[in-house]
Amino acid sequence: MGLTIYKNIGAIVGAETAPAPVKAGKAMDNINVVNDAWMAVADDRIMEIGSMDTFSQMSFGGACRVVDLDGEWVFPSFCDSHTHIVYAGQRDGEFIDKINGLSYEEIAARGGGILNSADLLHMTPEEELYRQAMVRINEIIAKGTGAVEIKSGYGLTTADELKMLRVIQRIKRNAPLEIKATFLGAHAVGRECVGRQSEYVDLVCREMIPEVGAQKLADYVDVFCDAGFFTVEETDRILDAAHKWGLKPKIHANELAVSGGVQIGVKHGAISVDHLERTGSEEIEALRGSSTIPTMLPGASFFLGMPYGNARGMIEAGLPLALASDYNPGSSPSGDMRFVAALGCIKMRLTPAQAFNAVTLNGAAAMELSDEVGTLTPGKLANFFTTVPQPSLAYPLYAYTSPLITHVWLAGEKIY
Numbered sequence: 001m002g003l004t005i006y007k008n009i010g011a012i013v014g015a016e017t018a019p020a021p022v023k024a025g026k027a028m029d030n031i032n033v034v035n036d037a038w039m040a041v042a043d044d045r046i047m048e049i050g051s052m053d054t055f056s057q058m059s060f061g062g063a064c065r066v067v068d069l070d071g072e073w074v075f076p077s078f079c080d081s082h083t084h085i086v087y088a089g090q091r092d093g094e095f096i097d098k099i100n101g102l103s104y105e106e107i108a109a110r111g112g113g114i115l116n117s118a119d120l121l122h123m124t125p126e127e128e129l130y131r132q133a134m135v136r137i138n139e140i141i142a143k144g145t146g147a148v149e150i151k152s153g154y155g156l157t158t159a160d161e162l163k164m165l166r167v168i169q170r171i172k173r174n175a176p177l178e179i180k181a182t183f184l185g186a187h188a189v190g191r192e193c194v195g196r197q198s199e200y201v202d203l204v205c206r207e208m209i210p211e212v213g214a215q216k217l218a219d220y221v222d223v224f225c226d227a228g229f230f231t232v233e234e235t236d237r238i239l240d241a242a243h244k245w246g247l248k249p250k251i252h253a254n255e256l257a258v259s260g261g262v263q264i265g266v267k268h269g270a271i272s273v274d275h276l277e278r279t280g281s282e283e284i285e286a287l288r289g290s291s292t293i294p295t296m297l298p299g300a301s302f303f304l305g306m307p308y309g310n311a312r313g314m315i316e317a318g319l320p321l322a323l324a325s326d327y328n329p330g331s332s333p334s335g336d337m338r339f340v341a342a343l344g345c346i347k348m349r350l351t352p353a354q355a356f357n358a359v360t361l362n363g364a365a366a367m368e369l370s371d372e373v374g375t376l377t378p379g380k381l382a383n384f385f386t387t388v389p390q391p392s393l394a395y396p397l398y399a400y401t402s403p404l405i406t407h408v409w410l411a412g413e414k415i416y
């Protein structure tokens with residue numbers, strides 16, 4: 001690919017020379033913007049960033065390619081640290097049922113809910129599952145995402161969980177964005193163990209985790225630790241079993257109740273605890289002094305009409321905050337991270353700078369990818385998108401449905 005110079009950039013957002021791995025508390029108020037700028041990209045990496053008054057094409061020699069961006073803005077790619085993008089079919093019928101006021105039980109009887117997604121996934125060949133997931137991967141790339149975490153959890157049998165994780169690994173090999181894989185066998189109790197939850201937890205610990213570990217199919221382990229799903233004790237057991245295989249935890253916690261999920265995540269050194277719609281001072285206290293990143297999923301709150309997490313409370317307590325899409329068929333059928341950031345501002349009262357940090361660097365940190373992505377920094381991957389000239393940093397989140405993105409680059413290569 002060689003050396004490419006992008007010149008006449010209206011502004012580069014998130015241009016940082018030596019960023020911290022994660023921004024916490026007051027640091028989340030700051031995002032560096034270089035106006036009237038240029039950026040040099042060598043192969044797949046950012047080489048240098050400067051302002052146009054220091055620009056001299058000659059200093060790069062004759063061999064470089066020059067792209068005039070004519071006032072467009074450059075943003076670091078979004079880093080989406082929590083998704084369920086691999087699934088079979090969709091649940092738009094359930095959407096109509098919800099509008100018509102059907103209960104959760106009635107919807108499940110008509111083919112909704114996690115267990116029905118599992119039935120559908122079971123019947124879908126691996127090749128078709130991959131094809132459907134790649135449509136969504138290409139959709140989020142076009143929306144500006146450059147790194148994504150993908151969970152299993154619609155298999156709920158050993159064979160089907162492994163099938164999902166193989167699809168994620170195949171996406172990892174073929175898609176141009178950064179990918180982390182998470183094993184979420186404990187998303188719900190699989191159909192053949194309904195009513196015998198401890199038997200299912202045994203299956204997760206004794207059969208699924210050793211297979212996932214031995215085949216190196218996942219980077220992380222997740223448990224839905226919440227009311228009606230898995231208890232703190234069961235989560236503890238699963239995380240212990242996963243630890244033996246080097247699978248670090250990322251936990252679904254405190255979405256439906258004050259579940260103890262935050263504390264058990266912190267105890268096990270979780271990379272992140274996610275959802276957090278129902279958290280109070282005890283959870284904030286547990287997170288302080290830990291390296292666990294609180295992650296909120298406002299798209300799910302929006303779609304389900306549920307409370308939003310106390311994002312400002314977390315930041316005021318000096319904690320970092322990441323926002324992710326939770327892209328999944330049942331509770332958040334969108335992977336649009338710009339919309340997630342807009343919800344952060346509109347519904348959680350984050351400032352635009354806080355929201356952008358939450359969907360870029362802090363999302364990268366919640367996937368242990370801060371060294372590679374999350375800011376536009378010499379040495380990091382050249383993952384970025386361009387937009388039409390913006391009046392301010394706030395504007396893309398304020399005018400949240402106006403067309404914005406003009407082109408997308410991943411690892412230095414123009415994708416769109």
Ligand SMILES: [Zn+2]
Pocket residue numbers: 082083084252326
């Ligand atoms: Zn989720």
